[in-house]
Amino acid sequence: MTTTHSAPERATLDSTVTTTPAGRSGRPPATAIAAGALTLLVAGFGAYGAVYFTGLDGFTDLGLTFLVAYEFLSVLGIVSAIGTLRGRPLAHAGLVLYATWMQVFTAFKVGYIHETQAIPFAVVGLAVLVLSLAPATRRFVGR
Numbered sequence: 001m002t003t004t005h006s007a008p009e010r011a012t013l014d015s016t017v018t019t020t021p022a023g024r025s026g027r028p029p030a031t032a033i034a035a036g037a038l039t040l041l042v043a044g045f046g047a048y049g050a051v052y053f054t055g056l057d058g059f060t061d062l063g064l065t066f067l068v069a070y071e072f073l074s075v076l077g078i079v080s081a082i083g084t085l086r087g088r089p090l091a092h093a094g095l096v097l098y099a100t101w102m103q104v105f106t107a108f109k110v111g112y113i114h115e116t117q118a119i120p121f122a123v124v125g126l127a128v129l130v131l132s133l134a135p136a137t138r139r140f141v142g143r
Contacts, residue, residue, distance in 0.1 A: 034131050046121065077095070092138070103129070
């Protein structure tokens with residue numbers, strides 16, 4: 001049995017169909033998922049590590065200043081990763097900013113403090129930068 005609708009009913013039914021913006025599917029591409037997952041991991045572990053390692057020597061004024069700045073940037077990374085996975089262009093810009101900051105921060109730690117243990121964070125940051133600037137990710141967020 002086939003149901004036919006009159007013209008006004010059909011217009012009402014057609015107006016309830018939701019569509020996604022041009023070029024964006026409902027599911028994020030693998031590059032966006034990988035960039036988001038890596039960012040969530042490195043920002044989460046980095047935030048915990050900053051509190052732990054800063055507190056080992058006692059919380060000085062300089063240590064607390066570093067901690068507040070680092071935690072702020074970690075929250076920026078986490079929020080940007082989630083927003084990128086939801087297809088938000090501004091969040092994508094935040095993700096690129098966070099990945100770039102990871103490179104600069106690691107260069108400082110290796111160059112000034114001589115802390116070579118920070119190099120894996122630079123590698124992850126570079127991977128996030130490459131994945132977030134991949135054409136599939138940029139197309140998904142509409143940039």
